[in-house]
Amino acid sequence: MLEFRQVLQSYLRCSIRDGTTALFWYDYWTELGPLYLMFGTMGPRSLRIPLNATVSQAVCNGHWNLPPAKSDLAVTLQIILSTTPVPSDSNGNDVYLWKQHTGGFGKSFISRVTWGRLRIPSPLVSWHSVVWIREGIPRCSFIAWTSYLGRLPTRDRLISWGLTVQPVCVLCSNADESHSHLFFECSFAVAVWSHFCGWHLAAPPAALSSVVDLCAHLQGPHASLAVTVLKLINQVIIYHLWRERNARIFQGASMSQPAFFTVVDRALRDRLLSLPSVSASSPSLLELYFWFISPFS
Template sequence: MKTQDGSWMWRKLLKLRELAKSFYRKEVGNGHHISFWFDKWSDRGVIYDQLGERGFIDMGIRREATVEEAVFNPRGRRRHRVGLLNEIEEELRSMRDILSEELDDVSQRRRESGYNRSFSTSETWRLVREGKAKCEWTRGVWFSRATPKYAFMAWLANLNRLSTMDRIAQWNPGVDETCVLCKSACESRDHLFFECSYSGQIWESLANGIMGNLFSNSWSVIMNRIATGGNLGKMKLFCLRYAFQTALSTIWRERNKVKHDEKLIPVNVLKKLVDKNVRNKLSLLRSKCVKGMEGSLQVWFGTRM
């Protein structure tokens, strides 16, 4: 069948045929139900892929032959000028001692430990995909009850894809890299969140009560804390993660407003705005009777005292 026929999904599946073939082989028992040419029963792979159409003539074995028929072919063994053909002839000769009428042919699937009679979806998935180091910080970004737009902003920030001034300078040399909010240092992600004197005050007002003497305005320390949780309880960890994402989104929005010539609002006003957003979120969760969220609200109110 041509790969251009059928639906888009079907054409994609057809392109995976070669990959799928590498995950399946036959273990020879009696050889009754294994195609000599088209099944993978030999360590060298599918014989047809090795020899092509010419192989039927060179080997003297018909297209529909089973392994048993090829092994006990009455024509006898031949000597060939091509080394590969002689190797296959030798393998057929050795198969005489392996075939047994008492054993059945068995289908095998590739697993992480090698070929096995059982199939594992999870292991197959791991074998076909490209493995990479586990990204630990994702637990601090994509967590239950997070606000999607805040989580998305945190994800972009973790990848350092926000258009801070240091990144803008890479494609627009000569641009002023000074922080838009504090006007006292080069604006980078780590500076803006939360080494900047303006944003740092907002983060401290939110997180100091939860983190206590573990409080930090260093990006790497904060991300490690919200990802692993440390010794924070479940409720405190939720409050910290949500406060972090709320602060991130609010500060970035305020930074963009100032960048486009709007007036910077006082830091105390922004503190109240972020605090209000977190309170509203926790109150909403409690009103929906989300299990455990009463504790989150109590934790948050406790840190504001």
């Protein structure tokens, strides 16, 4: 609780009215900040105010009720309180004020503003728009995101953690497993990508970065819609390659390449069929998908 209030103290202030809600030691209700930071653990004893007291408990008969100052800190507090209105029931309830986007404080709490001030933003990555798309399938987007971060527990990572596992890729058995190998260099993955190459995708991408470049420079009719289809193909292939890899390791089950092609194709068609056309004059995303896989499938 104490650590939570320490985080909030930069974003939350309390405007004292009746003093029955604001905590004397913990809330930011004077310009000195939370008083426990100023007085420490000896504060309640030196000022004779309990640790969990509200501000109203420091008032008696309409006046601030503090013992004679015995330290410079206590003198400073009494000077501040001499210019601070005394809490009164006639003033209404205490009001908490949140930091606004302008830097001041107001009554409204805006989660976007507060979150923007609390978090430490990371640099933008070039692939964010490839992973997070409105048309994506959430489970596929998540696995694609994790793969772009390089955080999936591939065998090279497991070995780097000190685990004793076989390094070889279970999809091809020709090289050690890593993110780049599993999704783009493995002969099984290359065959999958090749199956979905066509008019808009002349050759299988060589790496995750290649997909980002393709999305940025894809040319041809209805290029923006084609980019959406490419992003979805990328996510679905990555997801099902990861699922097939896990099935072979943990279940001892495997699919042939034709069966795998069918599973990926079905997932893509189901998703694309659920999406409306952008306009009556433009082709549907499903039609663009057929252009992707034509004429080689």
